[in-house]
Amino acid sequence: MAWRRPLTVPTGLNLSPHSGLNDRINLNGWRPFRYERGAALRYRQSLAGERDLSGGMSFLAFRPDRRQWAGLARLLALALLATPLSACSGLSSSFGNLSFDSLNPFNKKDTQPADEPAEKLYNEGVYLLNEKADYKEANRRFEEVDRQHPYSEWARKALLMSAYSSYQAKEYDETVAVAKRYIALHPGTPDAAYAQFLIGSANFDRIPTVQRDQAITEKALAELEEVSRKFPGTEYAASARKKIEIARDQLAGREMEVGRYYMNRRNFTGAINRFKVVVTQYQTTRHVEEALMRLTEAYMSLGITNEAQTAAAVLGHNFPDSPWYRDAYGLVKGGGLEPSENQGSWISRAFKRVGLG
Numbered sequence: 203m204a205w206r207r208p209l210t211v212p213t214g215l216n217l218s219p220h221s222g223l224n225d226r227i228n229l230n231g232w233r234p235f236r237y238e239r240g241a242a243l244r245y246r247q248s249l250a251g252e253r254d255l256s257g258g259m260s261f262l263a264f265r266p267d268r269r270q271w272a273g274l275a276r277l278l279a280l281a282l283l284a285t286p287l288s289a290c291s292g293l294s295s296s297f298g299n300l301s302f303d304s305l306n307p308f309n310k311k312d313t314q315p316a317d318e319p320a321e322k323l324y325n326e327g328v329y330l331l332n333e334k335a336d337y338k339e340a341n342r343r344f345e346e347v348d349r350q351h352p353y354s355e356w357a358r359k360a361l362l363m364s365a366y367s368s369y370q371a372k373e374y375d376e377t378v379a380v381a382k383r384y385i386a387l388h389p390g391t392p393d394a395a396y397a398q399f400l401i402g403s404a405n406f407d408r409i410p411t412v413q414r415d416q417a418i419t420e421k422a423l424a425e426l427e428e429v430s431r432k433f434p435g436t437e438y439a440a441s442a443r444k445k446i447e448i449a450r451d452q453l454a455g456r457e458m459e460v461g462r463y464y465m466n467r468r469n470f471t472g473a474i475n476r477f478k479v480v481v482t483q484y485q486t487t488r489h490v491e492e493a494l495m496r497l498t499e500a501y502m503s504l505g506i507t508n509e510a511q512t513a514a515a516v517l518g519h520n521f522p523d524s525p526w527y528r529d530a531y532g533l534v535k536g537g538g539l540e541p542s543e544n545q546g547s548w549i550s551r552a553f554k555r556v557g558l559g
Contacts, residue, residue: 320356337371374404395433402426454484514541
């Protein structure tokens with residue numbers, strides 16, 4: 203059963219016998235359409251003159267047949283042809299110079315600009331980097347060299363300069379990523395040492411205070427030691443070694459910070475473990491003198507006097523003029539003892555291992 207909104211005419215109009223009759227219009231104006239034949243059709247026609255519930259004349263549904271639909275189509279075509287040409291001109295003026303060719307996706311021409319010479323892009327980047335200190339715009343030039351001329355010598359140089367410009371812009375994560383890409387692509391070139399140095403320096407510049415976690419310091423230390431190990435004869439190795447000492451001092455300072463925290467809470471065992479790290483791993487830092495004195499203090503507090511005497515003796519042997527030795531000596535003397543080194547102590551062995559004992 204199909205649904206459609208009926209076309210209605212007043213009762214009594216001479217309708218075509220081919221049109222058929224429908225049910226009376228319902229309250230919504232929509233009703234089912236039925237095909238009727240013979241006696242049923244005549245019976246429905248006999249009821250056509252009845253009045254509806256509202257008191258008005260009943261309306262019959264008019265359904266055009268095939269020939270009537272053809273006539274309606276011809277009328278519609280004539281109406282479209284009779285549309286004034288001025289509407290076309292108004293449409294044209296509304297869209298300006300827009301043509302159908304411009305809307306054709308298969309008729310578009312390549313609008314990509316031609317590649318610029320690699321040397322020109324590279325030199326522009328160097329100029330922006332050195333003369334204008336416009337690190338981000340310089341980086342864009344170097345990236346264009348790599349994009350437009352990926353297998354050229356200029357692309358290799360531009361990749362390294364991109365890492366450097368990111369470092370100057372303090373975009374350290376980008377620096378590390380680009381420098382690692384350079385090393386992966388060009389590991390055997392002389393500039394690989396500088397790329398490795400940039401990785402270590404990018405992490406080194408982010409070293410936090412000793413009160414915070416030192417994970418980034420450990421990364422910086424590892425990367426800088428890689429420069430010193432792989433490229434020992436380069437100028438970058440010498441700079442890396444200076445930064446290595448600073449990073450190691452920072453890590454030792456972190457251990458001292460935690461050890462003092464434990465000492466203040468009389469957690470002497472925890473404090474000893476922290477000071478032990480300084481003595482065994484960071485003997486060449488400035489914190490080792492205090493670490494030996496704190497070991498003397500912690501061992502005296504625990505009653506382990508032989509280790510306290512050893513810590514004081516090693517401190518006095520290596521740093522006789524240190525104010526920390528005077529404090530350690532006073533602690534041992536206050537217990538009725540003298541500084542005396544036990545050669546079997548881990549403290550003595552740690553210093554002999556690095557040639558300080």
